[in-house]
Amino acid sequence: MTETAPPPLTPLDEAWERALCIVAHPDDLEFGAAAAVARWTGQGKWVGYVMITSGEAGIDGLHPQECRAVREAEQVASAQVVGVDTVDFLGLPDGVLEYGVDLRRAIAATVRRHRPEIVVTGNFRDTFGGRSLNQADHIAAGRAVLDAVRDAGNRWVFGEQLTGQGGDLEPWGGVREVWAFGSPDATHAVDTTATFDAGVASLEAHAAYIEGRGWEGWDPREFLEGIARPTGQRLGTAYAAPFEVFSMGWGD
Ligand SMILES: [Zn+2]
Numbered sequence: 481m482t483e484t485a486p487p488p489l490t491p492l493d494e495a496w497e498r499a500l501c502i503v504a505h506p507d508d509l510e511f512g513a514a515a516a517v518a519r520w521t522g523q524g525k526w527v528g529y530v531m532i533t534s535g536e537a538g539i540d541g542l543h544p545q546e547c548r549a550v551r552e553a554e555q556v557a558s559a560q561v562v563g564v565d566t567v568d569f570l571g572l573p574d575g576v577l578e579y580g581v582d583l584r585r586a587i588a589a590t591v592r593r594h595r596p597e598i599v600v601t602g603n604f605r606d607t608f609g610g611r612s613l614n615q616a617d618h619i620a621a622g623r624a625v626l627d628a629v630r631d632a633g634n635r636w637v638f639g640e641q642l643t644g645q646g647g648d649l650e651p652w653g654g655v656r657e658v659w660a661f662g663s664p665d666a667t668h669a670v671d672t673t674a675t676f677d678a679g680v681a682s683l684e685a686h687a688a689y690i691e692g693r694g695w696e697g698w699d700p701r702e703f704l705e706g707i708a709r710p711t712g713q714r715l716g717t718a719y720a721a722p723f724e725v726f727s728m729g730w731g732d
Contacts, residue, residue: 515679
């Protein structure tokens, strides 16, 4: 039996100035995208984070009312490690996020507020590859991000957010691509060799969460290497982060 090598990955386009990362939970970006973010902020780009929930249902031994503050503080610290100063929390309910108009409305507002060219979200396929099942909030969040990016550009959708109609925003149709990190259908990647350590430190900033999960002997560096090395082999670098790319234009 011969094993087929996984196909090579294409370098991501880095000709942009503003990116917004929109994910379901604190810690999602640190499980695969933070080193890429560190690279981009190091290039002088602006990157902002949006947490749809505060991950308040994420620690078994900690009541959501207390957990919320712990996880928000860890996310803000984790973001600072990779050069991100803006972290918004939308306050939707952790664990029971529903794909639908309400979720799209909340995400469209944040896209209109921050006006990015690139939107980064997490993998929203059914699995992470093989038999590792994805989680319901991730799937709802990613699908809603794709739709809300289009909604943000349409002045007739969620019009109450716009100036003169009760809000203080303008339509924003400037998002060129949505990138889903960690997708099993990744076609692209970014070299994270120089910023890999920052990515590890960013994940380590979620100390209460990692301890709360109780993973015996689990090592953040080892875990991230397990993704970054094979991805790097497909890009021709030591380390890399994989992304599935969705074009928001027509016919390209
Ligand atoms: Zn998550």
